Amino acid sequence: MFVMTTDQRQSRRDVDRVPEAVAALSAIPTIRSFDRTAGDEFQAVFDSPGALTDAIVILAELGPWSIGIGIGDVERPLPTQTRAGRGAAFERARIAVTDAKRAPHPVAVVGADPETASSAQTAARLLVLLVGERSEAGRAAVREMRRERTQSEAAATLGVTPQAMSQRLRAANWYLEEDTRMLVTRLLADAR
Incomplete structure (x- = not known):
């Protein structure tokens, strides 16, 4: 499973952008939908690396987000609300979002195998760079x-x-986006 924990950057000097982001992500298929956890953070649970990649692109387009992706097991049955979930993927997502806050391209991936997670993280950062720097x-x-x-x-x-x-x-590097999306998706799947 994949857990994405997302935190609004510079939220103390900006308006609350969580409702806007959650609305923009509403069409993305998840196991547990995007749910505010605390303050300016929200979380979702995925089983599809492709859907997770789509969410990364949307957040990169929106701008002010630190994205943490945790890969691993979750306790079953999953609770109705995402924020009540537990397990390694949730714990790793918390570590990842903290790491992402310090990164120049604010996405981090933490999984059981650091090498495959690092590869997925590098590809995700390239995607965030590619999408986020568009005019x-x-x-x-x-x-x-x-x-x-x-x-x-x-x-x-x-x-x-x-x-x-x-x-x-x-x-806008449109011609690289699809290849980069496929790379991120494949590497996330490998890191599962």
Whole structure:
């Protein structure tokens, strides 16, 4: 199992962004849904590394989050509320979110095998870097491409030329995102 514990960065100088993040993540399939644990933290339980990767991307797009991923067993049956869960994955997620708060690319992965967890963490940090550093124009271009449009259709929707759309997608590293997502997903699965 995977447990994601997420903490809002610089929350003392910002508004509460937990409701916005939880709403943005609501379509992601989880075993136990995103649930506020305390203050500006929330947590969810996953069994799918692909869904976990999707959640990482959404949080990276939103910006001010430290993401901790714990991999391991959970006590069964899982309680109805995520925050009441127990087990190694929950404990590791707590360690991971603390580690993520100190990292320049704020995601950390802790699992039973430190080597595979470290590989998954490196890939997840690359994904956060790739997605998090996009300009607003790049984010808009990527949003249109995710709607499964052609590049020409996306350009027309944004009111830019196909050449400008191509430049935006290149600057946003759109062409690397899918490969990086697949790498993160595979490495998370290996670390399970």
